[in-house]
């Protein structure tokens with residue numbers, strides 16, 4: 496894993512209780528060109544200052560137990576990042592049609608949908624590092640001055656090949672709502688110099 500400047504990344508190499516994924520992943524055959532951010536409950540909730548309780552271990556354990564679903568990174572409510580896959584070699588099963596060309600990040604969440612700013616900051620740092628490592632363009636889905644939190648028209652039109660950048664689970668499926676992952680990661684990235692574009696892309700928006 497590339498060095499993430501402030502956030503702490505824990506992998507199976509550091510800690511045997513963060514096991515590497517087993518069979519629930521596929522060999523990567525196409526390069527990574529997208530990063531997909533999730534929330535574990537997919538609920539829109541408040542963003543609180545500081546850190547929340549460490550609840551991420553439950554999701555780490557779930558990640559290796561579940562057979563039809565997996566993801567690469569879990570960001571806990573205190574900003575600790577758990578990594579359970581090498582995204583350069585394998586892709587995980589987190590966003591259906593986007594899986595073969597993406598990396599998946601889950602922000603750990605309780606049922607009330609709360610997120611914490613330490614957690615959000617760690618997520619944004621991780622996204623920035625992954626974008627650099629995999630040469631993913633620094634763009635976020637944006638429409639009418641705000642994060643676009645719908646299934647993208649490009650996805651509805653089957654134009655997956657043109658998608659590059661950072662996305663959320665909501666952009667790929669009607670099964671998840673705008674709370675997966677909500678507006679915050681996109682808003683912070685946009686505020687730190689990333690470009691907001693509509694998909695299909697008609698230039699900066």
Ligand SMILES: [Zn+2]
Pocket residue numbers: 532533534537589664671675
């Ligand atoms: Zn999701």
